[in-house]
Amino acid sequence: MIDVRMFTVGPVQENCFVVRQKGSERAVIVDPGDEAERLLNALDALEVKALEAILVTHTHFDHIGAVAPVPKPTGAPVYCPELEKQVLQNIMDYVPWPGFGPFESYDADHTVAGGEKLELAGLEFDVLFTPGHSPGHLTYALPREEALFSGDVLFQGSVGRVDLPGGDWPTLLSSIESLVDRYPDESTVYPGHMGVTTLARERATNPFLRELAANR
Secondary structure: OEEEEEEEEOOOOEEEEEEEEOOOOEEEEEOOOOOHHHHHHHHHHOOOOEEEEEEOOOOOHHHHOOOOOOHHHHOOOEEEEHHHHHHHHOHHHHOOOOOOOOOOOOOOOEEEOOOOEEEEOOEEEEEEEOOOOOOOOEEEEEOOOOEEEEEOOEEOOEEOOOOOOOOOHHHHHHHHHHHHHHOOOOOEEEEOOOOOEEHHHHHHHOHHHHHHHHOO
């Protein structure tokens, strides 16, 4: 059993997740997008003694705004999509609109490209290459726990936008198809925005997944 806590942070209302085995003092954090102090206080409140990793699905600013501050007190290594490590190194060069930030850049401790297995905090994550919303986008899956941390690929009732640099609609649909085909309907989807959902719910109600099914 896993304990997943969602914190919606920043002006773009991005979802950050603290993930651990139930009752464990070891955890990982997925996409700390903003409000670093709030997230660090939450780790303390949850009695997390060891933050073993920071997992980044992609490097749009709303998902990485707190990546640099969180490792300072925790020592947690950062895992970043290989194709997007330069964005993390120069965040403000890639913020597309004025008024956001400033955010602190960070050199990733590890890069991942998809296909890796990460054993962290007693959990085994599969790293999946799911581009389309961004060039190097990753999804982190916990197959045993039937959980998907989908970033901005799949949302409750929607999917990620493709009008930002590197976005591509056919590629995004292919990435979504790979998740739907690979994982059971009962899988819980923890997305980068909006509410938590399941693959079954999205199969039944998401208009973009109906479009995908119609095109097969």
